[in-house]
Amino acid sequence: MQLIFASNNKGKLKEINKRLPPEVNLITLWEAGITESIPEPYDTFRENAWGKAAYVFGKTGIACFAEDSGLLVPALQGAPGVYSARYAGEPADDTNNNTLLLHNMQGINERAAYYQSTICLMLEQDDIHYFEGQCHGQIAEQAHGQGGFGYDPLFIPQGDTRTFAEYGPDEKNAISHRGKAVADLATYLNDRFFRP
Numbered sequence: 001m002q003l004i005f006a007s008n009n010k011g012k013l014k015e016i017n018k019r020l021p022p023e024v025n026l027i028t029l030w031e032a033g034i035t036e037s038i039p040e041p042y043d044t045f046r047e048n049a050w051g052k053a054a055y056v057f058g059k060t061g062i063a064c065f066a067e068d069s070g071l072l073v074p075a076l077q078g079a080p081g082v083y084s085a086r087y088a089g090e091p092a093d094d095t096n097n098n099t100l101l102l103h104n105m106q107g108i109n110e111r112a113a114y115y116q117s118t119i120c121l122m123l124e125q126d127d128i129h130y131f132e133g134q135c136h137g138q139i140a141e142q143a144h145g146q147g148g149f150g151y152d153p154l155f156i157p158q159g160d161t162r163t164f165a166e167y168g169p170d171e172k173n174a175i176s177h178r179g180k181a182v183a184d185l186a187t188y189l190n191d192r193f194f195r196p
Contacts, residue, residue, distance in 0.1 A: 001025065001193060004032045006052040006066035011149040015173055016067075019182040021190050032060050045069065045082060046130060049120035057122045065185065069117040069178060071151045073101075073139060075110045084150065098143055098154055111138040113155065115177035119185050129188060133180025148172065 004027045005016060017026050029035070038055050040048040045068040052066030070084030080087035080101065088096035105111065119131040136158045143153035145165025152164035157175060164172055173179040 001189075002027060002062055004029070004056055004060060004062050004064035006038065006056045006064055009149075012067065012178070014169065015176070015178055016182050018169075018173065019179070019186050021186060021194050023194050024189060027062075029056070032056065032062065034059055040068065040082070043082060045116055045118035046120070048082060049118045049130070050122075050128070053120040053122040053128075057125065063121075063123045065119055065121040067117060067119045067178065067181070069115065071101075071113055071115055071155065073105070073111075073113045075108050075112070076104055079104070094150055098151060101139065101151065101154060102142070105139055111140075113137060113139050115151075115155065117177040117181040119181045121185060121188070131181045131184040131188070133177040133182075133184070135175060135177040135180070 001023055002025050003020075005013065006029060007013065008029050013026070013028065020026060034056060038052045040051065042048045042051060048068040049066045052068070053064055056064040056066065068082065070081050072078045072081050080097070084097070085092045088100040114134050114136040117133045121129045121131070123129075137156050137160075140154050140156050140163055143165070144163045145153050147167060147169070148165040155164045156162065157164065164176070
């Protein structure tokens with residue numbers, strides 16, 4: 001089964017590919033011939049995921065899924081939220097985003113935060129399914145670790161003292177927001193297409 005993943009983010013691709021059924025041949029945007037950036041004009045993860053999936057399906061007619069995710073900090077009124085990738089402006093830059101987040105958290109004691117992931121699977125124009133996952137934790141006082149991407153050096157999952165950037169990929173996948181959403185996607189694909 002061919003399935004386009006509406007992203008060229010290598011970190012996300014690696015995380016997701018490991019979880020999908022082996023019968024799924026995951027294709028990137030580049031491999032599908034889509035080189036332009038896809039607009040994300042909406043205020044919710046669900047709408048942005050749908051928008052990206054609809055764009056890719058409209059261009060290719062091939063089953064696809066898109067994921068929109070971000071970090072939400074209640075003490076910052078939910079920021080960076082849907083603007084997580086471009087929090088510090090264009091072009092998107094993880095280091096600048098982390099620096100701005102730490103700056104905006106100065107003097108704030110309530111450091112609770114959570115990652116949200118929403119996947120929109122579009123098998124046909126009118127055959128659409130959503131899968132969601134969350135991971136709760138808090139924002140560290142300073143960056144730690146070399147792994148992961150995005151806000152991983154600052155995000156400490158609930159019940160731990162390490163940041164996601166100090167986790168191995170499999171360890172992170174087991175509890176991450178994206179890991180949960182992808183696990184539900186994989187279960188759905190398995191049950192619908194590959195299990196007798």
